[in-house]
Amino acid sequence: IEIMIAIILFALVAAGAVGFAVYYFQNYSFSFEENQAIGQVQTAFTTMIRDIREARIAEDGSWPLSQTDDNTFVFYSDITNDGRVDRVRLFLENSQLKRGIIEPTQDPATYPIANENVKVIADYVNNAGTPLFTYYNGDWPGDTVNNPLTTSARLLSTRYVSHYLRIDINPDTGAQPFELTSGVQIRSLKNNL
Numbered sequence: 001i002e003i004m005i006a007i008i009l010f011a012l013v014a015a016g017a018v019g020f021a022v023y024y025f026q027n028y029s030f031s032f033e034e035n036q037a038i039g040q041v042q043t044a045f046t047t048m049i050r051d052i053r054e055a056r057i058a059e060d061g062s063w064p065l066s067q068t069d070d071n072t073f074v075f076y077s078d079i080t081n082d083g084r085v086d087r088v089r090l091f092l093e094n095s096q097l098k099r100g101i102i103e104p105t106q107d108p109a110t111y112p113i114a115n116e117n118v119k120v121i122a123d124y125v126n127n128a129g130t131p132l133f134t135y136y137n138g139d140w141p142g143d144t145v146n147n148p149l150t151t152s153a154r155l156l157s158t159r160y161v162s163h164y165l166r167i168d169i170n171p172d173t174g175a176q177p178f179e180l181t182s183g184v185q186i187r188s189l190k191n192n193l
Contacts, residue, residue, distance in 0.1 A: 033169055034167075034169045034178070037122075037123055037124045037167050037169055037178075038167060038178050038180075040121070040122050040123065041097075041122040041125075041165050041167055041178075041180055042180070043121075044097060044099075044121040044122040044165075045163070045165070045180060045182050047099070047121065048090060048099075048121075048163060048182075048184075049182060049184045051075075051077050051079055051088055051090075051099075052073075052075065052077070052161055052184045052186060053184050053185070053186065053187055054077045054078060054187065054188075055075040055076060055077045055186045055187075055188060055189070056076060056077060056078070056085055056188045057076065057085070057188070058076040058085050058087065058104070058109070058111070059076075059084055059085050059104040059109030059111075060104070060108065060109045060110060060111070062076065063155070063156070064076050064077075064186065064188055064189060065154075065155055065156075065158055065186075066087070066155075067089075067155075068133070068135055068151075068154035068155050068158055069133070070131035070132065070133060071091060071092040071127075071131060071132045071133070072089065072090070072091040072092075072133075073089070073090045073091070073132075073133045073161065074087065074088065074089045074090075075087075075088055076088065079101050080101070080103060082103075084103065084104050084109075085104065086101050086102060086103050086104065087101070087102040087104075087111040087116075088100070088101055089101075089102075089116070089118075090132075090133075092125060092127070092132050095123065095124055095125050095126060096120045096122065096123055096125060097120070097121050097122035097123075097125050097132070097165065098118050098119065098120050098121065099118070099119055099121050100116040100117065100118040100119075101116065101117050102115050102116045102117070103115065122165065122167075124167050124168060124169050125165055125166065125167060126166055126167070126168040126177065127164065127165065127166045128166060130164055130166065131164070132163055132164060132165065133161055133162070133163050134148045134161070134162045134163075134164070135148060135149045135154045135157075135158040135160075135161055136148055136149060136158070136159065136160040136161070136162070137149060137153075137157045137158070137159055137160075138157075138159035138160070138189075138190065140159070140160050158186070158189070159185060159186055159189050159190065160183060160184070160185045160186070161183060161184055161186070162181065162182065162183035162184075163181065163182060163183070164179070164180070164181045165179070165180050165181075166178070166179050166180075167179075167180070
């Protein structure tokens with residue numbers, strides 16, 4: 001009887017230890033993955049801010065901003081640091097934030113869409129209907145009547161761009177999503193000097 005009781009107690013302790021270990025490793029795995037995703041999105045934000053801040057007239061003479069949608073922003077900036085202005089497209093696709101870069105061709109400069117090099121810069125994006133980009137004119141934040149800009153006014157009037165990302169590794173865990181927001185003023189379009 002003593003041996004039976006000892007075996008049962010040992011089995012209960014072992015089952016509890018195994019259950020605790022499984023629970024611990026599942027939570028550790030989730031925390032580790034979430035931490036990696038947050039680090040990735042913080043790096044993406046730093047890159048986006050630098051790229052947008054340096055937007056300028058394209059090699060073919062195009063306006064610095066080409067597309068100003070809620071979840072897609074296309075502009076021109078020297079991303080490759082080669083002294084030539086590249087076409088940059090930041091966009092959400094499924095749950096990924098991507099950056100596409102097109103380097104200009106030689107004279108006459110063009111930006112062939114087929115040459116776009118697209119890379120994922122952030123995973124697990126779930127903005128839950130909130131736009132990735134919001135556009136403001138040069139009078140922001142003083143002018144709250146005309147800001148944020150309407151769709152028709154964005155292309156020519158944008159001077160400040162804010163961006164918002166909501167990272168949700170696994171919506172089924174009940175963990176709160178991580179939200180990150182930032183903004184940047186486009187230097188070449190500043191009109192408040």
